[in-house]
Amino acid sequence: MHAIRVASAALLGMTALTLTAPVAVAKGDEERDRDRNITSFGFNVSPTTIAAGGRVTLSVNGCASETKVTSGVFDTVTIHKGQSTAAAAVDWDAKPGAVYEVRFQCGHESGHTDLTIATGRPDNPTHLPVHRGVKAGVGGTAGGFDLGEIGLGAALIAGSVGAAYYWSRRRAGEHGG
CATH class of the missing domain: 2.60.40.10 (Immunoglobulins)
Structure with missing residues (x-):
């Protein structure tokens, strides 16, 4: 019985995480469009x-x-x-x-x-640009997240895991287990 409770709590947590991912991806697309001009x-x-x-x-x-x-x-x-x-x-x-x-x-x-x-002046044909490296951003999809979004996601996951645990304990109590 313990394995079923743990598996259902994990499944519920993963479902909550999966449902919050499309919002984060959509926001990342909008920001990339602004960056692409x-x-x-x-x-x-x-x-x-x-x-x-x-x-x-x-x-x-x-x-x-x-x-x-x-x-x-x-x-x-x-x-x-x-x-x-x-x-x-x-x-x-x-x-x-x-x-x-x-x-x-x-x-x-x-x-x-x-x-x-x-560097240099237009009358000097040997002027070379100063290399500043590549504008790579913050990488991946993590660039669009802020602390509020991360906190909201963690609260959703914690709430779903807590609800799964509560219902699994309640159901076990009803059956005398």
């Missing part, structure tokens, strides 16, 4: 690594209105409706090795990409 229009900065004082080409396609391009490393640029590119001059005081976000705003939708500032 999925938009209805395309955008690009070329080159993606440039020395302070250099010029970048800002490209957009599929935007039905004008596009505002902003960054902390150059003045706001407007790509007018019907055009697909514009140029921007990178500030001379941009920090070598820094990574700046470039944001493209098309109507109510926006996307962003990174612009890396290389």
